[in-house]
Amino acid sequence: MMFNIQTSLFLVYLPLIIADYNETLKDILSNTYLNTLQIIKKYNYPLERHWVTTEDGYIVELQRIPYSINKNTVQNRPAILFFHGNTGSAREFIVTGRKSMGLVLSDEGYDIWLANARGTSWSRRHRYLNPNYKQFWMFSFHEFGVYDLTAEINYIVNVTKQDKIFFIGHSQGGTAFCVMGSERPEMNEKIRLAILVAPNVYNTHQKNSFLRTLVDNIGLLKDIVYSIGLYEIPFNLQLGKFFSQLCVSRLKFLCSIYINTVMGFDKDQMDHELFTWEFFF
Template sequence: MAPTELLRLASLSLLLALVVQPHEAYGSTRGSFLSNDGSAAVSGICATSVTIHGYKCQEHEVKTKDGYILSMQRIPERRFEGNGNAGTKKQPILIQHGVLVDGMTWLLNSPLQNLPMILADNGFDVWIANTRGTRFCRKHVSLDSAQPEFWNWSWDELVSFDLPAVFDFVFNQTQQKIHYIGHSLGTLIGLASFSEGHQADTLKSAAFLSPIAYLSHMNTALGMVAAKAFVGEITTWFGVAEFNPKGQKASAFLKRLCNYPGVDCYDLLTAITGKNCCLNFSTVDLFIKNEPQSTATKNMVHLAQTFQNCHKRDL
């Protein structure tokens, strides 16, 4: 996928959810997770996807200044760390996922093929962030995730509250400047924050995967229809509340998009991204059993507005 096409990734996640909707009983391949409505037994990311491979892993909770309680995971050392390295200070790395997924998305491959464990095995202190609204970040000091007020945010709040909270937490725990790795939406909030000088005292470096700054290069029929619909119709369907891509409203909404003139959803992936030479299809099944995750409807609208504004400037 072209690096600036965030909404293609978002649409892919949504449409994969549409395809897998009849098979929700699959659950996770890694264990029991919290459902999108906050129910069911909880087995955290550490227990289901990290410690089972022989790595130490810690679960942490981080409170933002606006009251959201975020889940974080820490892989502090390489697998089977020897006693000779005990007490050695390791360089912290913070990893931030993109839209409609959570920190689990980094861990779908084997230990030799997923980024957190590769980094841990190379001597880094790895921290995995999860944004508000995802399955392990549905708590607030005073709001319930069933309330619309819980979902009254966009990526502006991720820049102003979530990112500073996780940076401060990691820095306070390690007392070292932090390497940052963001993917997709994780790059957008990083760029917005770092360009204004925030986290300057705690940031050591930044690496951006599929970096997002502008969304002017999306040109597939389905992607463009989806972006316009998120601005024009989505609040009619969802209101300012949770956007749950596994829910019935999202399923009906996406089916409607596929009925637009010129949109062919027979091959969903090509319809969204265009021809893609290099996707690892072996991971798709794991992806749809673990993702996508909820976000705020307001967040999707804000992203779509960015696309709309870019195209207006191009006219």
């Protein structure tokens, strides 16, 4: 009898569960061609834009969600700084909408600060260098940690009047934090807790043959791209739309091959319904 009741309840609620999942997926997919600011505004969260100048002259943008529309408390919200991965931006922490880490933690009572590393579309300014020239692009994750993160943390501490803040870094964002923690150890005193998601710190045991080949030939690759005046990864909206369509077509296996080659194969961690459109935009 118990089995029948449980089965009946499951069958009753199954359509509701499926409907909720489909509605959530539809909502997420609608964010495909929206940028960070548009996504935040779509869900009616408050938005602030802050510009921070680093010690070496780069002007990087922080996008802030100071409070949640679903919480009454505005004051005394613990600050969290998010730092994205390679080729990403602040958008990766909010692109899944109401289910995203950024908006969920905002609803939980945190003051959300979204970083955009130098060279991203939001942080292409400098006090005197021009992004059309090579000298602007002479940086790596080392500068993200030594200059960008230190300037952003000091800025947030100053604005919020909090002695310590939280930090969440994804991939290269975690790498930059490790650089900061070792090169600028005084900054550790301003961190309450750091959560590093898949940080790349040591490459000694790197098993990805594609990445090892790139590293072994990095000097040659730099000479080639510099010789043709290419200092950043070229991208435009039409190219992004092309890959988005490709990854939901019958040729979507090509996208899977690319991801598995560059990122490593792990089918249990791959959400094909999401990555097929999002990764290439």
